[in-house]
Amino acid sequence: MSCIKPARRWQPRFYPFRRESFRKRFREKIEIMLKGPLWGCRMCGNCLLQETAFICCMECPKGLRNGPCGGVTPDGHCYVDPTRRCVWHAIYNRARKTGRTDTLIEVLPPLDWSRTGGETWADVISQIGKVGSGKFFGSLFSRDREYRKQVWDSVFMTIRQPAWWNGDREYHPAAYTEPASELERSLREGRFVVATEITPPLSSDTEKLRKAIEEVRPYVQAINFTDASSAIPRMSALACCKVATDLNAEPVFQITARDSTRLSLQGDAIGAGQFGIRNILCITGDSPLVGNPPISDMNIYDLDAVQMLWILRRMRDEGIYLDGRKMKHPPRYFLGAATTPGALDPELQAIRDQKKVNAGAQFFQTNIIFDAEKLDPWLEQLDKRNVLGKVSILAGLAPLKSYKTALYLHEKVPGVYLPDKILSRMEKAGDGAREEGIAIALELIASLKRKKGISGIHLMTLGGEDIIGRIVREAGLDR
Ligand code: SF4
Numbered sequence: 001m002s003c004i005k006p007a008r009r010w011q012p013r014f015y016p017f018r019r020e021s022f023r024k025r026f027r028e029k030i031e032i033m034l035k036g037p038l039w040g041c042r043m044c045g046n047c048l049l050q051e052t053a054f055i056c057c058m059e060c061p062k063g064l065r066n067g068p069c070g071g072v073t074p075d076g077h078c079y080v081d082p083t084r085r086c087v088w089h090a091i092y093n094r095a096r097k098t099g100r101t102d103t104l105i106e107v108l109p110p111l112d113w114s115r116t117g118g119e120t121w122a123d124v125i126s127q128i129g130k131v132g133s134g135k136f137f138g139s140l141f142s143r144d145r146e147y148r149k150q151v152w153d154s155v156f157m158t159i160r161q162p163a164w165w166n167g168d169r170e171y172h173p174a175a176y177t178e179p180a181s182e183l184e185r186s187l188r189e190g191r192f193v194v195a196t197e198i199t200p201p202l203s204s205d206t207e208k209l210r211k212a213i214e215e216v217r218p219y220v221q222a223i224n225f226t227d228a229s230s231a232i233p234r235m236s237a238l239a240c241c242k243v244a245t246d247l248n249a250e251p252v253f254q255i256t257a258r259d260s261t262r263l264s265l266q267g268d269a270i271g272a273g274q275f276g277i278r279n280i281l282c283i284t285g286d287s288p289l290v291g292n293p294p295i296s297d298m299n300i301y302d303l304d305a306v307q308m309l310w311i312l313r314r315m316r317d318e319g320i321y322l323d324g325r326k327m328k329h330p331p332r333y334f335l336g337a338a339t340t341p342g343a344l345d346p347e348l349q350a351i352r353d354q355k356k357v358n359a360g361a362q363f364f365q366t367n368i369i370f371d372a373e374k375l376d377p378w379l380e381q382l383d384k385r386n387v388l389g390k391v392s393i394l395a396g397l398a399p400l401k402s403y404k405t406a407l408y409l410h411e412k413v414p415g416v417y418l419p420d421k422i423l424s425r426m427e428k429a430g431d432g433a434r435e436e437g438i439a440i441a442l443e444l445i446a447s448l449k450r451k452k453g454i455s456g457i458h459l460m461t462l463g464g465e466d467i468i469g470r471i472v473r474e475a476g477l478d479r
């Protein structure tokens with residue numbers, strides 16, 4: 001329990017993997033005795049408190065270290081456990097109040113698991129010694145904000161940014177010229193792109209999958225294959241992408257942080273290239289808790305989406321693995337990320353998205369949108385941050401099938417909200433709900449096409465691939 005941040009739950013602390021000396025264990029005891037009550041410290045051994053507005057990010061059930069997932073509820077609670085506040089919502093708001101939002105842009109590393117359970121103060125004390133304790137403590141009272149920041153960074157930057165990570169607050173444009181994929185080519189040519197999503201089959205039979213791919217292929221530039229969405233196991237996204245390339249369709253390989261480790265991510269990204277898969281979408285993934293029981297590992301994830309992008313971008317553009325080994329033949333891919341424009345208020349959401357773009361996102365696929373006008377403040381904030389020209393945004397759309405589906409999306413799917421006017425149109429439509437859903441989708445497309453910063457749409461048909469052709473034709477988006 002913490003006395004600084006109320007309503008915090010107790011979560012178990014990490015313990016060192018190896019046996020340690022008495023002196024080290026003593027220092028750890030002191031650290032947990034102080035930081036436990038103050039911040040609910042779990043002894044992750046890789047402290048980020050200075051960068052997270054002095055709120056411990058390890059409170060997040062997913063252990064995200066670079067910002068919130070899209071599941072934060074409108075009143076700032078966590079969708080995994082709605083009885084507690086989203087810790088990242090709290091961090092962003094405190095950082096804004098204290099004028100420290102610039103710190104939220106820095107791409108922070110995943111845990112070095114060999115340090116978990118260990119104390120972090122020894123490093124800080126030794127670094128203060130190197131910088132000079134007089135200088136460090138003197139700077140705390142300086143009125144010069146820049147000087148304070150500079151001295152502070154000289155102590156903490158080396159600790160939080162180990163050489164194997166080297167995270168920063170800068171934008172890193174892709175270091176290649178020819179488009180890595182056909183999707184990237186279309187976007188570069190300025191076409192209003194249509195992508196869609198096919199949910200992988202529940203068995204090893206690919207007949208239905210092939211039919212669905214062939215049905216949508218003439219109308220879309222790319223097809224996403226989800227990675228155990230809603231935490232329900234299905235055929236792997238990688239296998240589905242291979243089926244798609246065999247059928248001359250362009251796949252988007254979705255990888256979730258939930259089911260990846262830093263090892264599997266790097267291997268899968270290289271392996272995907274061997275099958276001609278050139279688009280990779282990095283997402284955090286739904287909590288295992290939204291899946292079916294028995295619930296799988298609820299512990300924190302090894303990586304978050306920002307870290308996935310950072311690792312994959314460096315593999316491609318700098319030719320290095322996370323551990324620093326050089327690659328003879330770096331992989332080629334076009335990197336994407338997901339975003340939920342309405343999850344936070346637009347100013348804070350834009351910070352989150354800028355960080356993804358800096359880390360390596362070249363295209364965004366948004367969560368399902370039902371109110372195109374609501375995108376405007378978010379797009380304005382992205383523009384203000386000079387992000388719009390650096391990323392292609394595909395707005396997520398789902399043609400509604402029935403009032404029941406509309407209610408389900410509104411009430412059960414994290415990050416999706418339907419305005420009352422849409423819910424009421426669907427309710428009144430009765431037997432004509434399917435047609436009404438298509439009409440709503442077409443109105444949204446017309447409005448999205450006029451928006452600066454929107455490069456296309458991502459159609460999520462919820463299993464109804466047969467309507468893609470009709471929507472694309474009626475929206476005037478035929479290839
Ligand atoms: S970031 Fe890690 S070390 Fe720092 S307070 Fe949180 S759990 Fe403790």
Ligand code: SF4
Pocket residue numbers: 059060061062063064067068069070071072073077078079080081085086087088089
């Ligand atoms: S809503 Fe997402 S980011 Fe926020 S605490 Fe919950 S899991 Fe973490």
